[in-house]
Amino acid sequence: MSRFYIILVHGLPAKQRPESPIKILRSAISKTVMVKLKDGSEFIGKLDLTDSTMNVVLSDAFQVKEGSDRPATKFGKILIRGSQILYISTEYGEKTL
Numbered sequence: 001m002s003r004f005y006i007i008l009v010h011g012l013p014a015k016q017r018p019e020s021p022i023k024i025l026r027s028a029i030s031k032t033v034m035v036k037l038k039d040g041s042e043f044i045g046k047l048d049l050t051d052s053t054m055n056v057v058l059s060d061a062f063q064v065k066e067g068s069d070r071p072a073t074k075f076g077k078i079l080i081r082g083s084q085i086l087y088i089s090t091e092y093g094e095k096t097l
Contacts, residue, residue, distance in 0.1 A: 043080065044069070045061030060076065
């Protein structure tokens with residue numbers, strides 16, 4: 001039997017509240033991020049734009065081979081639909097490229 005925990009944040013002081021995902025994503029604009037899609041594919045690029053539905057635009061983007069950080073296909077600028085995103089690593093950083 002699985003258990004679900006509900007965290008109440010309404011009554012917490014502002015410093016203790018978790019940041020919203022949109023704020024975290026917007027703070028990563030101009031940084032290198034890694035986006036993993038629901039189909040398992042991964043893209044790395046500089047985050048240019050995002051919106052309230054977490055659609056993202058990456059520049060200098062490339063798809064990586066599964067299980068490595070090596071580029072499989074270079075795309076340049078791409079739009080990834082938010083509904084297809086599994087997760088985004090906003091702290092991917094240049095040092096891992």
